[in-house]
Amino acid sequence: MNAAIVGLGMTELGKVYGRSPRRLAADAVRLAAADAGLAPGDLDGLLVSHGMGGSPGIELADTLGLRDLRLLAQIDAFGATAGAMVSYAAMSVLSGSASTVACVFADAPLKPERPSGSAYDRDAREWYGFGGMTAALGLRSVNSYYALAAQRHMARYGTTGEQLGAIAVSTRDWASRNPLAQMRDPITLDDHQNSRWVSEPLHLLDCCLVSNGAIAVIVTGADRARDLARPPVHLWGWGQGHPGHRKERGSDFGLTTGAAASGAAAMKMAGITVSDVDVCELYDCYTYTVLVSLEDYGFCAKGEGGAFAASGALGPGGSLPTNTGGGQLSAYYMWGMTPLSEAVIQARGDGGERQAPSTGVILVSGNGGILDHHSTLVVSPHAKGA
Amino acid sequence: MHIGVLRRDGRTDPFFDGTAAGRLVVRRCATCDRWLAPDASACPGCGDEDPGWAEASGEATLVTWTIVHRPEEPPACLALVELAEGPWLHARLDGVDRDDLREGLPLRAAFVHPDEGESYVLFRPAAPWTECRSVV
Numbered sequence: 001m002n003a004a005i006v007g008l009g010m011t012e013l014g015k016v017y018g019r020s021p022r023r024l025a026a027d028a029v030r031l032a033a034a035d036a037g038l039a040p041g042d043l044d045g046l047l048v049s050h051g052m053g054g055s056p057g058i059e060l061a062d063t064l065g066l067r068d069l070r071l072l073a074q075i076d077a078f079g080a081t082a083g084a085m086v087s088y089a090a091m092s093v094l095s096g097s098a099s100t101v102a103c104v105f106a107d108a109p110l111k112p113e114r115p116s117g118s119a120y121d122r123d124a125r126e127w128y129g130f131g132g133m134t135a136a137l138g139l140r141s142v143n144s145y146y147a148l149a150a151q152r153h154m155a156r157y158g159t160t161g162e163q164l165g166a167i168a169v170s171t172r173d174w175a176s177r178n179p180l181a182q183m184r185d186p187i188t189l190d191d192h193q194n195s196r197w198v199s200e201p202l203h204l205l206d207c208c209l210v211s212n213g214a215i216a217v218i219v220t221g222a223d224r225a226r227d228l229a230r231p232p233v234h235l236w237g238w239g240q241g242h243p244g245h246r247k248e249r250g251s252d253f254g255l256t257t258g259a260a261a262s263g264a265a266a267m268k269m270a271g272i273t274v275s276d277v278d279v280c281e282l283y284d285c286y287t288y289t290v291l292v293s294l295e296d297y298g299f300c301a302k303g304e305g306g307a308f309a310a311s312g313a314l315g316p317g318g319s320l321p322t323n324t325g326g327g328q329l330s331a332y333y334m335w336g337m338t339p340l341s342e343a344v345i346q347a348r349g350d351g352g353e354r355q356a357p358s359t360g361v362i363l364v365s366g367n368g369g370i371l372d373h374h375s376t377l378v379v380s381p382h383a384k385g386a
Numbered sequence: 387m388h389i390g391v392l393r394r395d396g397r398t399d400p401f402f403d404g405t406a407a408g409r410l411v412v413r414r415c416a417t418c419d420r421w422l423a424p425d426a427s428a429c430p431g432c433g434d435e436d437p438g439w440a441e442a443s444g445e446a447t448l449v450t451w452t453i454v455h456r457p458e459e460p461p462a463c464l465a466l467v468e469l470a471e472g473p474w475l476h477a478r479l480d481g482v483d484r485d486d487l488r489e490g491l492p493l494r495a496a497f498v499h500p501d502e503g504e505s506y507v508l509f510r511p512a513a514p515w516t517e518c519r520s521v522v
Contacts, residue, residue: 124390125390125391126390126391126392126393126503127389127390127391127392127393128393128394128395129393129394129395129396129397129398130395130397130398130401130424130425131425132392132393132395133392133398133504133506134425134476136389136390136392136506137389137462137464137476137477137478137506137508138389138454138456138462138464138478139454139464139476140454140456141454144452144454144464147452147454148450148451148452148464148465148466149450151450151451151452152449152450152466152489155450155488155489156489196455197453197455197461198455199452199453199454199455199464200452200453200454200455200461201452202452246430247423247466247473247474247475248422248423248468248472248473248474249468249472249473249474251474253466254450
């Protein structure tokens, strides 16, 4: 037996104010259950994850009025969480420890009248300890840590800012076809190059959005999935990679990521190679994250991600449609639920103007920390081996 | 350069005693004969959560860098530097021309003693440079 995603629930995403992360999460679970043709009471498993706000936790079960759950946990692997949650849900279903598991992420870091970047930034007059010293000296934002990684890749392999820009442009091209996307106006490479510096080599248009909202999926066994409301999205394989880069001589930080091990494991389980992948939905907190993930998965050789991105392969009409909903860069930033939700939409054929021509095998990535944690899912509209 | 005021937090006394005296003091696990960054939470060799401290040479090379742009502040060059002893530090560079930034650029620790708060360390190009910028 295989496991499948049978429900997708998405709240309004973006500048959604007035609802707590817990309320948003509950709404997303209800929407996902309804999408599957289930009632919340049909769930016997719930996996919960949160963003920067630290909520919701497992009290979400009470909020939803769920009773007699056989699986309930809060899962946290930072940006790799969504893929990890779905794999744990699938393993629970396959082992028989639960039959129908909701996996949800919610966050509400945006506040009215505050710039979106401040949600992930730090400022203070007094700073404590080493962390405080590093921030005081100027490393106050995740943007700068990813900039250090991107710059190392550029120095080592000759990757250029224009190549990063090609990812921003192709992703926005996809977003312009997605009614759910927050940023839909097409951009050019000049727009990217002229957008303000955030932390060189990253421009503003190399960086993801910040969004409020919640997304949930429902995982169950493929046998049960056949009788539900929507076509199942089958889970063919999963993997994780946590390289544990040490901050010392010899570290591969910025050059290779956990995608290498995670992707190899997921594709082996799925019984596929990269040449079988029709569509990629990659965690794109930064354009650079997409570039290095494509290399580590093996879609191109190490160091050639820039040329690959600039070839036009990733955009509409390209050979490897990637981030077909506009990703975190242009659509919505729901951590690993951004690529996962778009994978479900594509696998169902619900992509409308952005529907990829072929969706037999879709690869979904998650990335957390500063390239510290990675998860991969391989999903398909078809049953594995069918 | 205005960075705010640095304070100790209970895990940093040997480090800030060092910067006050113009010395770069980092972690060193005697059991494993291994140098560690000053902010290492434990020795990855033996798991000791309070490895010892030792003075590093202050010599380093540049691993990677970013120029941080913030509203109403001049751009600042932040970096990962590799100490000659092996550990990496997140650090701020000073007195470096952006055209000279490259992997492996030799650097040397320099210490700043503000009127208020703890002294701290910056890294400057180790090669002689003509313009000696003042550090404020």
